Amino acid sequence: MREISLDRLRTLVAIADRGSFADAARALHLAPPTVSLHIAELEDRIGAPLLSRKRGHVRPSAIGELLVERARRLLADAEQALDDVHRQVQGLAGRVRLGASTGAIAHLLPQALDVLRQQHPAIDIQIAVLTSHETLSRLADGTLDVGLVALPQSPVAGLTIKPWRRDPVMAFMPAHWPCPARITPEWLAAQPLILNDTTTRLSRLTAEWFATGGHHPAPRIQLNYNDAIKSLVAAGYGAALLPHEANTPLPDRRIVMRALRPALWRRLGVAHRAGYIELSTQHVLDVLWDLRSG
Incomplete structure (x- = not known):
């Protein structure tokens, strides 16, 4: 079964809002034949007419009105998802998964969390109580972003482990x-x-x-x-x-x-995956680094 394209739904909503293929084409910066093709593909996918023309004005059919209503929700959800992802790419928001021992969580992380709350309140820090071995395993399989581990540790492919405290x-x-x-x-x-x-x-x-x-x-x-x-x-x-x-x-x-x-x-290190680091994760690493000791 073919999926319905968001672009086609956006075209349908634009026609419903403006009552004209030509006006919708101008608003979407599309050629008029492209707008007509989008509606033809949607009607072929649905199996029923979505628009009716009366006195030079285009209106959704009953089925078209239902699809327009649902399309508005889908387009809004897609826009919100892109906005959320964009904010995370910019480091303004996001989720960072961190693993540490009970000792580090009780006595070291509260300082970091307080700084992060003040400087980056939209970053959600999810903490897991783990041994160093568990932390490194979960970093390697991608289910953690940052770990506090006891040193020394053997090198792990794909991970960076730096002395911290x-x-x-x-x-x-x-x-x-x-x-x-x-x-x-x-x-x-x-x-x-x-x-x-x-x-x-x-x-x-x-x-x-x-x-x-x-x-x-x-x-x-x-x-x-x-x-x-x-x-x-x-x-x-x-x-x-x-x-x-x-x-x-x-x-x-x-x-x-x-x-x-x-x-x-007792020596501790900060571990994370090598290569690209999301800005939200980098903010957490920066705050942790400020807590390092000699």
């Missing part, structure tokens, strides 16, 4: 614990521990840090939600190793933070 990993402990000024693997391995689960990059980093002192402690519990870990630390359940982002609030008074010896850093 480096934040210190700190020891978070119940405030009532007596503890040294700097925390070593030897001291912390002897304490009850609350650690990230083994699916996370932070789990591997902390395991390597303990291993520098020859320790492989078994935690009391493993979680993949840093705020829940901090709540357990505040309750006195154990100590944790977590990144501390600059400008984020300090934990509550039931928690103390101590630097590690040797120092440990």
